[in-house]
Amino acid sequence: MKEDIRIGVSLYSLTTPFIHGVLDLEGCLKKVHDMGYKGVEIVAAQMVPEYPFPSDKWLYMFRGLLEQYELEPVCWSAYIDMGTRTDRDLTEAEIIQYTVNDLIYAKKAGFSMVRTQHAISPAIFRKMIPFCKQLDMKLTIEMHWPHHPEVPVWKEYFKIMKGEGKGYLGFVPDFSIFQYMPHALYLRQAIEYGCRKEALDKIVKIHEEGNCSFPDNPAERETYCLKRIEDGDFTEIEKHYAAEMFGKFNHPARIEQFRDVIDCVFYIHGKFYYLDNDRHDPCIPYEELIPKFVEYGYKGFIASEFEGHHFYSEVDCEEQLAHYVAMNKNILDMI
């Protein structure tokens, strides 16, 4: 039912004011409270000053701030920083240590869920079950672009989530996996890096035609698109952007892939890059996704996750979040 869907926010959406020193963590909490949000996610590696070893004093202070601003702690986002060391990747023991730490820190700060990354591996994911049970914590893996449910390792993850990890282990689809068109900030940057406007328009048109002509065959689609670029009058930088665009946005996940694993979806990252209105995202098909996730029975938060800050700092994140909330409200009202 659509009443089971709640729109929350990842504080990561406020990256620009946070890293530029305009808002501190408390300022971010106050901002999202004032915007009307209830559920929040924190990216620990970003906003926890004592990361990766926050003190109890800090964790309980943070918990108090969440209560003060009437915010529900929904998700503590963690990383598998496999390449931390110069000489080697993290070992299994180190990954377990960092993940257990995150479960403990999240618990102390009042969260009931930790989001980790798919690099955790099925073997380690399974080994986390006793810790999750002991602490009564959920551990989820983010399904981020370029992954989708058909990627082989995810078959293993689903088996664990539906089996011995049921109720404790789940996943977080990031809606970037459904992106089929380049966003406005990406195109603006392409022009600033030297692409001609008319050439870029042509590349986008080729991309669209490729998606329409070969809806079920990404490899053939990419070959077709690249051939048209080779045969056309494009500069080196335009060819670079064309190849990147075709590679990134030509094999979006399909919504029906989620029907059978919806019981493992504990949380959703509502990724978006730029909205200029309250009704429609031209890159990610929210009008299809939201009704289908409702139909499949998803219950929980969709985090507003604005990511345009990777491209331009002057894009107003508060305005973007307001567009995002309004768009989702409109879509939910239509169901």
Add this chain to the structure above:
Amino acid sequence: MDFVAYNEIMICNTPICNVPVSGVVIGYEFRIKYPSYRGCFLSCIEELYFEVDGQRLSETEVFFCLNGKQFTIGELPELFREYWFIRDPAVIRVLKPGGLSKGEHTIRVYMKHRVPYTGYFGTYLVLESDRMETRSCEG
């Protein structure tokens, strides 16, 4: 290209300060921040160099100060337990007898850095952040 906008924060908007020791100016300092949306372990910095007024500084005249400690540039790859919080400036201390003259100077920072969670396809994303700013020295 992702990550590009974060380069804006790399050179802090604070003055260059000369460093006196018992009345003798031994060098100068300026501040930099890590150019990303999140912090990093110092071991993820694969290359770091500076140019001041067009002159590249040698590693032996530069110290990297963070978390109440001072490191040489050569030590950075080993510092996998030293975390650089995204809002914390690191102080770059440069040995130069007499310091810098009062007035404006250009600072260029070049950093090659590994994104430690991106290695799932066998290689890590390595970013190059390159920024130049004019900052004033208060003398």
